[in-house]
Amino acid sequence: MTKKRKRYPDLNQKLERPWCYYCERDFDDLKILISHQKAKHFKCDRCGRRLNTAGGLSVHMNQVHKESLTQVENAIPGRQGLDIEIFGMEGVPQEIIDQHNHQVTLRHFEEEAERARISGNPIRGLHANGTAHPEKRPKVKESIEDIAARAAKYRQDRANGVLAAPVDMAMQASPPNVAPFGAPVSLTPPFAPGAQAYPPPGAPPGAAGFPPAQTFPPGAPGFAQPPFPVAPPFGAGIGPVNTGLPPRPGSISGPPGAFPPAQVPPGQISQPPPSALSASVDELISSAAAASAPAPDAAEKKSKKDKNIKLIYFDESVSPEEKMAKLPRYASAVRT
Amino acid sequence: MSSQFELAQNPTDVISAVTFSPYTPTRLLVSSWDKNVYLYDTQDGPGGKMIQKYEHPAPVLDVCFGRDDNEAFSCGLDWEVRRINLQSGEQTILSTHDQGVRSVIYAPKHRLLVSGSWDSTLHLHNVDQPGEFSTVQLESKPFSLSVSPTKLVVAMANRGVNIYELDALASATGKGGVVNVEPWQRRESSMKYMTRAVACMPNDAGYASSSIEGRVAVEWFDPSEESQKRKYAFKCHRQAVDGQDVVYPVHALAFHPVHGTFASGGGDGVVALWDGINKRRIRQYQRFPSSVSSLAFSGDGKYLAVGVSPGFEDGQDDIPEGAIKVFIRELADGEAQGKKK
Numbered sequence: 212m213t214k215k216r217k218r219y220p221d222l223n224q225k226l227e228r229p230w231c232y233y234c235e236r237d238f239d240d241l242k243i244l245i246s247h248q249k250a251k252h253f254k255c256d257r258c259g260r261r262l263n264t265a266g267g268l269s270v271h272m273n274q275v276h277k278e279s280l281t282q283v284e285n286a287i288p289g290r291q292g293l294d295i296e297i298f299g300m301e302g303v304p305q306e307i308i309d310q311h312n313h314q315v316t317l318r319h320f321e322e323e324a325e326r327a328r329i330s331g332n333p334i335r336g337l338h339a340n341g342t343a344h345p346e347k348r349p350k351v352k353e354s355i356e357d358i359a360a361r362a363a364k365y366r367q368d369r370a371n372g373v374l375a376a377p378v379d380m381a382m383q384a385s386p387p388n389v390a391p392f393g394a395p396v397s398l399t400p401p402f403a404p405g406a407q408a409y410p411p412p413g414a415p416p417g418a419a420g421f422p423p424a425q426t427f428p429p430g431a432p433g434f435a436q437p438p439f440p441v442a443p444p445f446g447a448g449i450g451p452v453n454t455g456l457p458p459r460p461g462s463i464s465g466p467p468g469a470f471p472p473a474q475v476p477p478g479q480i481s482q483p484p485p486s487a488l489s490a491s492v493d494e495l496i497s498s499a500a501a502a503s504a505p506a507p508d509a510a511e512k513k514s515k516k517d518k519n520i521k522l523i524y525f526d527e528s529v530s531p532e533e534k535m536a537k538l539p540r541y542a543s544a545v546r547t
Numbered sequence: 548m549s550s551q552f553e554l555a556q557n558p559t560d561v562i563s564a565v566t567f568s569p570y571t572p573t574r575l576l577v578s579s580w581d582k583n584v585y586l587y588d589t590q591d592g593p594g595g596k597m598i599q600k601y602e603h604p605a606p607v608l609d610v611c612f613g614r615d616d617n618e619a620f621s622c623g624l625d626w627e628v629r630r631i632n633l634q635s636g637e638q639t640i641l642s643t644h645d646q647g648v649r650s651v652i653y654a655p656k657h658r659l660l661v662s663g664s665w666d667s668t669l670h671l672h673n674v675d676q677p678g679e680f681s682t683v684q685l686e687s688k689p690f691s692l693s694v695s696p697t698k699l700v701v702a703m704a705n706r707g708v709n710i711y712e713l714d715a716l717a718s719a720t721g722k723g724g725v726v727n728v729e730p731w732q733r734r735e736s737s738m739k740y741m742t743r744a745v746a747c748m749p750n751d752a753g754y755a756s757s758s759i760e761g762r763v764a765v766e767w768f769d770p771s772e773e774s775q776k777r778k779y780a781f782k783c784h785r786q787a788v789d790g791q792d793v794v795y796p797v798h799a800l801a802f803h804p805v806h807g808t809f810a811s812g813g814g815d816g817v818v819a820l821w822d823g824i825n826k827r828r829i830r831q832y833q834r835f836p837s838s839v840s841s842l843a844f845s846g847d848g849k850y851l852a853v854g855v856s857p858g859f860e861d862g863q864d865d866i867p868e869g870a871i872k873v874f875i876r877e878l879a880d881g882e883a884q885g886k887k888k
Contacts, residue, residue: 256830257550257879278550284833520785520792523814524759526741528704530690531759531796532608533665535561535580536624536647544582544605545624545647 219326222319226312232295232303233286235311245299251285265293551876554587555594558871562854563623564609565841565873569655570616572845575852577873578610584621586633589850589875601631601638609650613660613674620660622648628662628670630677642670642680650692654699657717661699663689669701671720681719681726685709693754695747698731698768700754702745706736708756710768737764737780746800748807748823753778755809755823757797761785763811765823779826784813799841803883805848810883812839818853822885829885837870848883851876 229244230237233252238244249261253268257276262268269280282291296302327334353361524531536545558579568574573590582603589595605625612619619631624647630639644664651662653674660672669683669692687704694700699711709730719726736742740760747754753767764780784795795814802809803820808829812818816837820829837857844851853874 256832276550282833519790520794521788522740522760522794524796526759528688528741530649530688530704530741530743532563532649533647533688536606541580541606541624546605546626 219323222316225315225319229300230311232297232300232307233283233290235287241299248297248299252283254284256284264296264298266296269293550879551874552594554589554597554873554875555592556585556597557873558583558585560606560871561856562840562871562873563607564611565843565852565854566611567843567845567850567852568612568616569846570612572847572849574612574616575843575873575875576610576612576619577854578607578621578623579871580606582606582623584610584619584631586619587873589852595875599633599636601633601636603629603638608648609652611651611653613653614655614658618674620651620653620662622651622662622664624648626664628660628672630674639677641672641677644668644670649688649690652692652694652699654694654713654717656696657713659713659717659720661692661694661716663692663701671716671726673717673720676721679721679723681722681724683716683719683726683728690742691745691756693745693747695749695751695754695768697751698747700745700747700756701730702736702742702756704741706738706740706742708734708736708742708745710734732768732770734766737766737778738762743796743798744800746802746809748809749802749804750807755800755802757800757811759796761794761797761813763797763800763821781826783811783819783828784815784817786815795838799839799854801842801844801851803844803848804846806884808883808885810842810844810851812842812853814838816855818842818851820883825886827886829883832876835874836872844883849878851878851883 228237228239229241231244231248231252233248236247238247249263253262253265254260255262255268255271255276257272257278260271260275262271265280265283272278272280280293283293295304323334326332526534535541558577558581560579560581562577562579564576564578566576568576573588573595575587575589575595577585577587579585582605584601584603584607586598586601587595588598601619601621603621603623603625605623607621607623609623610619610621613630617633619633620628620641621631622628626644626646626648628641628644628648628651630641631637632639641660642662644662644666645668646664646666648662648664651660653660658674660674662670662672663685664670665688667685667688669685669689670680671683672680685701685703686707686709689701689703691702692699694713697713699713699716701709701711703709710732711728712731715728715731719728736756736758738756738758738760740758740762743757743759745754745756751768753765753769755763755765757763761784762780762782764778766778767774769775784797786793786795793815797811797813799812800809807824808820808822810818810820816835816839817831818835818839819831821827822829835853835855837855839853840856841854842851853876855870855872855874857870
């Protein structure tokens, strides 16, 4: 059994929740809202009687306690007035409703984006309707011999200096493809697209601008092509080198461009590079690691100790009175 | 009849203390940074009546009643501890500290007057022998004093708390000079920040203390492990502003003499009533116009005096006119009562 997926309420469900005009709190249903209002906003502080409305409380205070009610208790500033008759959701002015709905909507999308950012999952509904997820890699069939041949060719090219250093490559390869992580990327069908961004496989070695082409055995266009559509997320993965780091360093951590992503799991990155290459690869890894290290760390800290507080008065050992006694206006009176 | 009113004649500078007479529930003393101590009859006409004003040479930091309605003790930035005859206005200096004197408190059963000063000492006075006093050296500056029927709790800087037995202090009073009285218990505050106020339970079971970081701790005197396990602290006097928690100092604590519940007053201008036994908030009053600097229940528990002054925490130099007020709240039956068992 897989773990049951947590269902987050969608926007409509959120907008339908009843909420309290006086304190903007929302509730599961109207009954609870009404009992909340009676307990928090329409309760007489002299005898504890719970009235139905602010007007009712005002009349009660007048008649029973001979006092006049000036404002609704526990209300947020600006909503303490007695002039509006509120009962549950009734009586709330339309512009306040609109304002509330707007805020709920904003918060909803904010939370959704935040969840997407944290989990790395796409925003729900975004890739429905048959559009593939931008990160989905097309399935590639490649025999072990092909891989070996390709790797050998690659090593040879690297050793001969045919391929540019991965770092350079990352810089050149990424800009055209960098797409916001998890953002809606309109995907082009697997076979047409790369052709514009990259020269066809087997292009002359001099085309150093786009060296990934060289990583594939020439004359095998059929399988050399598929990796290209992968490029967008891959490009984003390179990001750490010159741009910000995506939240999940594990998603693409292989040395960008060193190996076609579809075939080489990130774990094997340090295994084969020849000496000529290893230095730059190591450098890249370490720089990527350095860039990725603080990110999750900081996120972890924040969730653990989310203490965003502001002290009105702070001092280790001097009391407010002692500070006050030092003010110039008391200087003449204070004995020294 | 209104349940809450403000005194008609208020001090002109920050209020340092309000205190009811333990003998007459309408007699109220207020000390202020305007160098005066004020005596009011809270029920004489609307807004009460100021009976008399006692001028001091320097800002007054604390005041308390003595043996009867006509005796008061005060202390302040003139370093002196004074006795005031409230009828004649005559003032007598009982002792002089080496720094400003923050608090003064009278333990009626032991006829003992204790003053606490920033010179890190307590002075013990026998009120029947004016002029005689003994000095007790403390580890650090005392910020707040409170007495229960048998104990004195001293909350100090560096989060220290000393609990003395009044018997031991009373017997040391007559010795004169510096006396060495070991505290009955030495504790560390259970809160992380500076202690702001301390108040003993009227039933002698324990005390509550508050810190500058919106928190109140309740602990018990009984040193047994099970009693100590019952101690707790909770957050209060905070406000969320733009996702940030604004934390106010809790300046004042006062126990209700009858119900044993307590009130806390904070820099946010809020006074809340708490049931310390059941760990419940009983109620929270509507926000006062500015910071609550002092609180006191009357001896019969019918009235609550609230001293309100702005700029108390950050020591602002200008104080808006008319923002310094003493409010008197008449409590309804059971208003300060905790959950019934």
